[in-house]
Amino acid sequence: MGSDALNVGNLDSLEKSLGAVFERKDLRFLVVDDSGTMRRIIAKCLKDIGADTVIEAADGIDGLVKLKTAGKIDVILTDWNMPNMNGLDFLKKLKADAAYKDIPVIMVTTEAEKSSVLEAIKAGAKNYVAKPFTADVLKSRVEQTLGISK
Amino acid sequence: MKAIVISEKSVLAGQVRQALSKCPAPWDVVPAPNAEKALPAIDPHSLVFLDYDLDPLVGRAALKTLLTAQDFRDVQVLLVGERSMETNMKDAVKAGAAGYVLRPLDDGALRSRAEEAVKPVGSRQKLDVRLINPFINATTEVFKTMAQMEVSRKDLFLKKNYHMFGDVSGVMGLTGVATGSVVISMPGQLACVLVGRMLGETPQADVTDSVRDGIGEMVNMIAGHAKAAFAGSEYHFTLSLPVVVTGGGHEIAHKTGAPCIVVVFEADGKEFAVQVSLSPEK
Structure with a gap:
């Protein structure tokens, strides 16, 4: 065996990466944003990290409707500033509903002030991405939320 | 003159x-x-x-x-x-x-x-030029991060009326402690390139609903990014929902009667403008 031989450390990391690949299968997301452009940008990033299904909704009310027929959802990404039902109210509705309260929610929003971040986390958001964001930042926050290590 | x-x-x-x-x-x-x-x-x-x-x-x-x-x-x-x-x-x-x-x-x-x-609009109200910097930084950052486009600043002046210019304008009303609006205006061709770059797609030939939506999201991100800089100040504001207007010569009435600062930028060889009119807490 040459210097490239696998040692225990290599095996650990191989297992981890195989695990990550395995976990990345059949990932299903709900993206809630009133901007179709933003939904498409987010959906592209999610497909890059192995999303099988990305369901889109235009506001909180639409999000609740889509959830009823969506089946298993691994992560919800929601904007804050939306018509009809904003992202914070949507988050509170989710956390108050036994059927959805365990789905991790990432706020993807322009509301970047510390007080807004704290408000969302207090309301039950698992993670937070401030717009504008790079694809790498969004992907890493989703992976963090899913517990996937690279 | x-x-x-x-x-x-x-x-x-x-x-x-x-x-x-x-x-x-x-x-x-x-x-x-x-x-x-x-x-x-x-x-x-x-x-x-x-x-x-x-x-x-x-x-x-x-x-x-x-x-x-x-x-x-x-x-x-x-x-x-x-x-x-x-x-x-x-x-x-x-x-x-x-x-x-x-x-x-x-x-x-x-x-x-x-x-x-030739008199700037809103000249009866005081003008705090420092309020424009967060919007300049936000515009530069949003273009760079979301569309991988570098922008350069070409001009800055006080507007003499509230006429908007350009083919496409994204308008964000600002309410709360401070009130006013931020507007981004650009030629249709630049709007198509910008939204194409945001989506990683070939730019559309005309200003479609998708392009309009993208410009609305741009002004939303610019206003939102700038907002954090005003936390706790007399210029703190709340975002409304963006509106996109197309067609030249339309006029926006800033209800506050505040001065209107215009920053002209260039991106992809074309000029665009960001107009900010913000009236502080009275």
Whole structure:
């Protein structure tokens, strides 16, 4: 065996990466944003990290409707500033509903002030991405939320 | 200040020169026989007098030439005409002219219209120039992060009226402690390129609903990014929902009556403008 031989450390990391690949299968997301452009940008990033299904909704009310027929959802990404039902109210509705309260929610929003971040986390958001964001930042926050290590 | 007087007859330039000679600040009055010949003499903040006793189609074409050539600069166009042309001149004001003066000309009326046309809007309120920096930084950051586009700043000035310019404008109303609006305006071609870059797709040939949606999201991100810089200050605001307006010459009425700061940027070889009008807590 040459210097490239696998040692225990290599095996650990191989297992981890195989695990990550395995976990990345059949990932299903709900993206809630009133901007179709933003939904498409987010959906592209999610497909890059192995999303099988990305369901889109235009506001909180639409999000609740889509959830009823969506089946298993691994992560919800929601904007804050939306018509009809904003992202914070949507988050509170989710956390108050036994059927959805365990789905991790990432706020993807322009509301970047510390007080807004704290408000969302207090309301039950698992993670937070401030717009504008790079694809790498969004992907890493989703992976963090899913517990996937690279 | 420079006044360009466009008329086939030299008499109008003489009348304007005489009227403006009584202003406290000196005016340089330059005559031109038509809009095309006037263009080289127009600097970014000139006042143009356009003789509107013309065939309506010719007059409208001349106004369009002047407004199109100014890009995002703040050139004001005042029309001069007989009362019989008033309906045409009112239409021209809707299309972007600053106003009109009726013949026979009165020195005092002409002078006051000229002074009014070059005075920045909202000048009764105090202007804090520091409030523009978060919007400049936000614009640069949003273009770079979301569309991988570098922008450079070309100009900054106080606007003389609330006319928007460009083919596509994203408008974000700001409410809360401070009130006002932020507007991003750009040519349709740049809007298509920008949204194409955001989506990683080939730019669309025309301004479609998808392009309009993307411009709305741009102004949302710019306003949101800038907002964090005002936390706890007299300029703290809440975002409303973005609105996108298309078509040239439309006017936004800033209810606050606040000054309107315009920053002209360039991206992808094309200019665009960000206008900020924000009235602090009273």
